[in-house]
Amino acid sequence: MHKIYRYTLLLFILAAPVSSQAQGIKPGIWQGVLQRPDGQKIIFNFESATLKGKPVWYVINAGERLLVDAIRQRGDSLWIRMPFFASGFALQVQKNGNLKGLYIKNYGVRKEEIPFYAAHNVTERYPRTQPPAADISGRWAATFNSGNGKTQQAIGEFVQEAGGRVTGTFLTPSGDYRYLEGSVSGDSLHLSGFDGGHAFVFTALLNDKDSISKAAVYSGLKATQSWTARRNDTVQLPDENTYTKLREGESRLNFRFRSTSGEWVSIDDPRYKNKVVIVQILGSWCPNCMDETAYLSDFYARNKARGVEIIGLAYERTGDFEASRKALIPFQKRYNVKYPFLVTGVAVSDEQRTEKTLPQLESIKAFPTSIVIDKKGNVRKVHSGFNGPGTGKHYEEFKKEFESFIDGLLNEPS
Structure with missing residues (x-):
């Protein structure tokens, strides 16, 4: 493929409406292979299926089935847009029914293209040709x-x-x-x-x-x-609550940014007065932010009436408001997010991102990071990172500890 054609495909993937029903893609399990130039293969499985009369993929990783429903086909050409992360596939259906083409990801300042092919009815990721020499459980x-x-x-x-x-x-x-x-x-x-x-x-x-x-x-x-x-059965990581800190002498946040709906939102707005507020630092490019957003959206639905508010602060690949807004909206729609996402207008790559947006913090070191504010407006906890559902018991432990902490703040006087 010529470079101009590849970039045209990328624009089509990221902008095309989901309307045409793909035909001729065999239903069932597929093995997808991203072929790196050094010979390494990044292999995953997906299921091709139909949902409400439209073609979909389910990308399979252990216990996760990620729904991909932005699929178009025109002749033997197939375009798949991933739900997030500004990425997708530009493929051709081969005579034998298999797929071949490119995986394309937009990093804002650059684009990455990886050759991709997929074979139908291959369920194993990496071949097991010998008995395992050890159990790594x-x-x-x-x-x-x-x-x-x-x-x-x-x-x-x-x-x-x-x-x-x-x-x-x-x-x-x-x-x-x-x-x-x-x-x-x-x-x-x-x-x-x-x-x-x-x-x-x-x-x-x-x-x-x-x-x-x-x-x-x-x-x-x-x-x-x-x-x-x-x-090592006893190894531990540093405390997530000490990774990002407030600057000495600071106890409150002060910010005002535009939301994805265009309204200006400030932490000092009346809707946040006498409420327990969670400030979610995120980016639409961040898979762990996806997991945290899924959790916080559900948590907000269960606790808004109790006096909990959440504000998302987004740091995108670009400082452009419209481009950032378009990247964030799929997050909000997929997880039915009812709290505002604010566009900071500062790119995640900006080394001054903390000073330009939240100067009360020493440094934003991890995405996501959640900042918990009590009813009096004081920061009570800064939690870096997120152990999502892929971590099993750690995810359950986080939810239990986090929700207990919020319950304690809700029980405090205003």
Whole structure:
């Protein structure tokens, strides 16, 4: 494909209305493969189906089935727009019924294209040609090395089935890697995840049942990190409530931005007086923000009448209001968000994003971050990251602790 044609396809994917019903795409399970130039394959599964008379995909990652309902077909050309993250597929149906084309993602300042193909009726992600040499089920202390001297500590938690299939995730101080799925074949581990925002595969050599080496994570078109891990049942991450802090002497926030509906909203507006307010720092490009938004939307519906308000502050790929607004609206619609999303007008890449928007904070280090404000307007907690449903018990523990904390604030006098 010529470059101009590729970009035309990208614009079509991101702007095309969902109206035409695709024909001839076989229903059932497919194996999708993102082919990196270094030879690594990011593999995931999806189901092609029909919902209310229209074609849909369900992208499958372990326990998640992500609905993709923006699908168009014209002849043997197929366009799929992912629900979020400004990404999609431009494909052609092959004579044998399989699919081939490009996965295209818009990062605002650049676009990334990865060759993609998909085969029908292939249910396994990575082939299991040998019995697993070890069972990696359990908790692991992991270290990711970005190659520039910086490292990040993480916790890997995995469940391995008898045949070698593995599910799990990595937890970090800024959030989790969501749903991962793969297998152990011999002494080789492959785990992958794809949701339109994340696209990565973790590979590793199992030294024994307690240590992992020669490991790498391949993300998107070219990004690569090395990692190692050792089994550790008691490893802990830093406290999420100390990762982002208020500046010394500060106790309140002060901001005013336009919402996606165009109205100006301030934390000092009367609707927030004598209320417990949660300020959600997010971006439509952020998969963990997607998980948090799903939770907070439900939480708000259950607790608004009790005196809870939520405000979303969005930092997008661009500072342009209209472009940011268009990126955020699908989030709001998909999760039926009834609280306002405000466009800060400051790009997430801006190194001065904190100073320009929330100077009362030392630094916004993680997306998402939630700031809890009591009835008197004082900041009571700043929680960085979000352990979503892919983390299992950690997600349940977070909900229990968070809702108990909010209950306590609601019981305080105004």
